[in-house]
Amino acid sequence: MPQHWILARYLPVFLEGAIVTVELAVSAIAIVIIWGLVVAAARLSRWRSLALLAGGYIQLMRNTPLLVQIYFIYFGFAMAGFALSGFGSGLLALCLQNGAYAAEIYRGGLQSLSVKQIEGGRALGMTPWLTFRIVVLPQAVARVVPALGNQFVLILKDTSIVSAIAVGELTHVGKLLSERTAATYEIFFVLAAFYLIMTSIVTTLVRLYERRVWYLL
């Protein structure tokens, strides 16, 4: 028997979970945008030791699983006397890992521009700052935003992993409800639908942006 009533009855619970997921994703995205810039700047810095440090950080973060980072922070930090909440640990891990990916996206965007454009701007008598502002920046932004958008979708999906340390986000809520109601099928379809809606919103925004800046790509 299909148990549609379950969906109506538990929809508010799902929404609560979805709010936590959105909170987690939005804060992670906001921090990642800035933290990625910092790491990219360090990576491209003229100080060799700083650039090497940033490179090491990027490699370390990109080559270890998010789940292990979450366990390391959640269980490890608590043992070291620096306890973070589940939400805080998840957020920190999401930012650390995706900051590394974002830094590589920023770097790729900047380095994909031909040096000749900068030389051209300089030859026209523009100052380095003006060249950067009206030649380099608009193109770099147009190239970076779509890739960042894809990363945001991954961040949104990766928030589900935080359920492993019992943070009450969408996946955790879905799992609890499926255990409580035994309407496992219905619950998981709703869960998937929630994620699909959220990721579709991000994807659509990225597409719209791409359409607007096509001449810069």
Next chain:
Amino acid sequence: MLPDVLIENLGYLLRGAVMTVGLASATIVPSAVVGMVLALAKIFSGITLRTLVEVYLYVVRGVPLLVLLFFMYFALPYTGIDLPPLFGGVLVMSLYFGAFMAEIFRAAILSLPRAQWDAARSLGMRRWLIFRIVIYPQVFRLAAPPFVNTCVLLVKSTSLVSIIGLWELTLAGREVAERTFAPLQIFGGVALIYFALCYALSRYGLYLEERMRFAH
């Protein structure tokens, strides 16, 4: 240099690492097959099949892997499909990463000049034959760098099956951390083992990319 508690349990963790490598290897091959089939369907098939493939890709890309694993583990048994976790885990991961591989293969196939198809056609070759002896050998070379990078993501994602109780490196780490009360050292060690595996793969991907740049 390593903490004692890590050295004492290193053997156990390394056995977990062997399991992780096994899981990843068992997933990579079927996910490549799924990806290739989906890519071909997306490029060459009629509107019905192509729409189905699009829907599949849309769903799989929009839903987290963990939710799909939970679905297989908690929901499927209710319909009488009770997969053993190991098989189910590999199956779900193959279907999930197949969707990502599909995009890689599709890009590689479409990046080949159309003239190759036309030339082979004018030699009287059928579509399948063209694909098999002209396109296919080049696709794997072109797709190799992003393919290897996706494999890094795949190795990292095998850690998620620990949440549905499959024993591999991450679950081994959890067991040891709970037993020894040294999560910092143990999970640090686990992260280092993952790093060794994934960094080697990443370097290989980078090497392939460099070689590709040289070839073109």
